[in-house]
Amino acid sequence: MVVGCLGDMVFEVSEETIETIDNVTWSGSARYSAHQRHNMNALTEFTGIDPDKMSFTMVLSAELGVDIIPEIVKLWNIERSGKAVPLVIGERPYGKYRWNLLRHSAKYTRHDKRGNPTEAEVSVELQEYITR
Template structure:
């Protein structure tokens, strides 16, 4: 089994029985500036800090590849609604300064089985960095 990384206890892994990998990984950050207006002159910018980083990615979950789409979606939604902070590790690198929270997710159902159960889904997950106080 090859462990690619994890978000809390949600493992990104590839093995003979399970495939759960990331796709479209995006990491962004931004800085904050205040503009001070000066009489008859140009405004003066002042650096006031940085905003929390954001990460988004997609996961394809398929019952044919050993995943349980309904269970994984439920776990992601639970972590989001509880505001649980989760470490994010990919390879040997821990991302962020502390932990991450799930700020949103969306599910695109690709296929259903003959009983109407989700068979293949693409879950898009949005994270925001959660710094220590």
């Protein structure tokens, strides 16, 4: 069963594969300016909203049916292309439009006898991409 996606990277749970996300954090912020006044309190002014950010982790494991390197390459391709991609978790699309992948990191935690990674902890950080 598909439980979500980031562009063409599919998060799924089936008899053959388990590839899901964990530790999801969704954050946003507003911008304010302070206008200094002589011998008076500064005035604050709301100047806009920063793009939302989202981060999550994944454990990619060959024992759970995931081909690790191609999945990390998918993230690398999204990041390096600058392409804005949709993010869906469960039945819900997140954000107003799409997301840019700002950074990822992959920590190989297990290897086979030939040195190929068999398990990796992957962290992803996204920033909301909004059209005009």
